[in-house]
Amino acid sequence: MSNKVIKINKVLFREEEKIAGNRMILYRCESTINDIQKIFELKYEISTCKWFLFKM
Structure with a gap:
């Protein structure tokens, strides 16, 4: 699997x-x-400044 910028x-x-x-x-x-x-969902965790792809 490769990374892709969206x-x-x-x-x-x-x-x-x-x-x-x-x-x-x-x-x-x-x-x-x-x-x-x-349509997809991203979550941003405030305390760690991390992004997560939640639903795709």
Whole structure:
């Protein structure tokens, strides 16, 4: 598997949540991947400054 950079076309939704005491920001995003419009979710963990691909 190789890494691929995906340009986010639009942020559809943003929400702050707490999971096991960790504050996170959930972003629902829209992008064109291989000529197909896709919706996916990214999570940003505030305390560690890490990004996670949550749902694809």
